[in-house]
Amino acid sequence: MKKIALLLLFVSFMSYSQGINNYQYVIVPKKFDAFKTDDKYGMNTSVKLLLQKYGFKAYFSDESFANDTMNRCDFLTADLINESGIMVTKIRVALKDCKGNIVYQTELGTSREKQYSIAYSQALREAAKSFETLNYKYEGKSLPFQPTTEKPVVRVSETRIESVSTTNTDEKPVVRVKDNKIETKPNAPFFFAQPTANGYQVVDNEPKVIMRLYNTSQKNVFMADKNGVNGTVLLKDGQWFFEYYNNGNLVSEPINLKF
Structure with a gap:
């Protein structure tokens, strides 16, 4: 049997x-x-x-x-x-x-x-x-x-x-410094926010956790920890940004984030 x-x-x-x-x-x-x-x-x-x-x-x-x-x-x-x-x-x-x-x-x-x-x-x-x-x-x-x-x-x-068909481009990052603020343009990888007890964990397509987000009292504003770099993730004009300070400059990195 x-x-x-x-x-x-x-x-x-x-x-x-x-x-x-x-x-x-x-x-x-x-x-x-x-x-x-x-x-x-x-x-x-x-x-x-x-x-x-x-x-x-x-x-x-x-x-x-x-x-x-x-x-x-x-x-x-x-x-x-x-x-x-x-x-x-x-x-x-x-x-x-x-x-x-x-x-x-x-x-x-x-x-x-x-x-x-x-x-x-x-x-x-x-x-x-x-x-x-x-x-x-x-x-x-x-x-x-x-x-x-x-x-x-x-x-x-x-x-x-x-x-609808579109073109796949390999665009390299662009970095601009304006008024002591560093702005960067990413290669446009997409990351995904998964709910946790007090916010979200952001993963890539492996999936590997690349960032942790923590809820604040403001909608669409999160405290963020990216591999030990502390900052803020917020939504501005329909685009998510990860903002933090580097050597006294405010760095604002666009991030393609899906919730």
Whole structure:
């Protein structure tokens, strides 16, 4: 009986692997059906970064695509399956095809932490262990697709993804000094703010924590700690800035930050 059970488990695993390896791109919605608001507890951002970590090309549903000839069924869609109870948080990550069929789903990740933002993060990390044994490697056809670096605009129809194409440029940083204030222009990498107990942690796409933000009494103003450099992150005219003092000069660094 044990041999039969192991054989069935192996066949199931191989079926998952073969199916998932036919897909390269995953669309991550800005809001999972399990929640009422966008990126609740940073789950959507975390799932996107998780998929990128394990080799998928994952993009939010509102990010633009530089090619509009791809069929919707060339993509998978990520979903978060919430099986939580009163005392325990339980979630799975599922990847579905264009017909809603589950191509792959993780094992159940659980947490008994009482604070929801921490509990969902812990449960996701546990569920993510399934990707370590998946051994995903894309084996399908290469698709003529490149993401743009500008603010995304995407239109998804029932059968085809329609988008606005833009040019990807490798722009080097520009530094200007004016009235003892240093202003810099970044290469435009995007960072993601994930909720914590008293603010946010800012991560890159590895994901690696690059900055911590702490709430203040002012909306859109945070105390910030970036690798030991203390300053302020604030929103001005629709652009986020990290401001701090360096040798008596106020440095104002634009940062592309998504909450």
